[in-house]
Amino acid sequence: xxxxxxxxxxxxxxxxxxxxxxxxxxxxxxxxxxxxxxxxxxxxxxxxxxxxxxxxxxxxxxxxxxxxxxxxxxxxxxxxxxxxxxxxxxxxxxxxxxxxxxxxxxxxxxxxxxxxxxxxxxxxxxxxxxxxxxxxxxxxxxxxxxxxxxxxxxxxxxxxxxxxxxxxxxxxxxxxxxxxxxxxxxxxxxxxxxxxxxxxxxxxxxxxxxxxxxxxxxxxxxxxxxxx
Numbered sequence: 001x002x003x004x005x006x007x008x009x010x011x012x013x014x015x016x017x018x019x020x021x022x023x024x025x026x027x028x029x030x031x032x033x034x035x036x037x038x039x040x041x042x043x044x045x046x047x048x049x050x051x052x053x054x055x056x057x058x059x060x061x062x063x064x065x066x067x068x069x070x071x072x073x074x075x076x077x078x079x080x081x082x083x084x085x086x087x088x089x090x091x092x093x094x095x096x097x098x099x100x101x102x103x104x105x106x107x108x109x110x111x112x113x114x115x116x117x118x119x120x121x122x123x124x125x126x127x128x129x130x131x132x133x134x135x136x137x138x139x140x141x142x143x144x145x146x147x148x149x150x151x152x153x154x155x156x157x158x159x160x161x162x163x164x165x166x167x168x169x170x171x172x173x174x175x176x177x178x179x180x181x182x183x184x185x186x187x188x189x190x191x192x193x194x195x196x197x198x199x200x201x202x203x204x205x206x207x208x209x210x211x212x213x214x215x216x217x218x219x220x221x222x223x224x225x226x227x228x
Contacts, residue, residue, distance in 0.1 A: 004228075007226045007228055008225060009226060012193065012220065012221050013054050013123055021052075022052040023048055024046075024053070026044050026046045028042055028044060029045045050219070054192055057188040058216065059072070069212045069213075072209070076187060077208075078205070079148050080111055081203050082103050082107050082202060086100075087116060092169065093132050097135065106202075109146055111147050112149040113145075115150075116195040130169050131154035131157075139181070151189030154191075157188060157190070158177050160172060203224040
């Protein structure tokens with residue numbers, strides 16, 4: 001199968017040294033040799049949080065016996081995708097069943113579902129964290145289609161329980177949206193970007209997580225292949 005470059009849409013934020021809201025540091029390893037005029041050879045070492053950048057979360061995040069990034073099936077991270085336009089929400093204003101029903105007649109069994117909120121514009125900003133959560137009723141409506149993945153271009157999908165002094169949202173204790181998805185074998189993707197580029201289309205999406213043992217989540221490259 002030949003894929004033209006015009007078909008490829010990158011839905012991931014780059015990960016920048018010292019500028020992320022979660023830990024990330026790339027540094028030279030001890031075997032690196034910086035001789036640019038003769039011989040350039042480096043090996044990098046990296047420390048990063050599992051939720052840095054655009055990332056996918058799997059059941060181990062909330063279940064000690066759940067699948068981690070190594071054991072979560074790659075087949076659950078590749079599939080056809082539908083984007084739901086949920087723009088215009090205030091921070092903390094829930095995505096409702098009426099919002100997700102916009103794709104009634106378009107959504108199909110086993111789709112990857114991405115929510116376009118426009119909140120990717122806050123990525124790496126001081127107020128990066130507030131987001132429109134997914135209501136239980138909206139999730140219940142989506143679950144009838146057995147989606148593989150629920151994703152958002154905001155920093156989260158979880159129901160909220162107010163704010164702290166710095167304006168950071170408190171996710172509801174127990175995180176019922178996460179738990180419900182994980183019990184259904186779904187993954188959750190947070191901090192997508194560029195979703196407007198595939199709005200109104202059915203694309204094939206690849207969520208390229210690292211198969212790391214003992215990790216609850218993985219930063220990843222997510223690409224959509226447009227049918228053009």
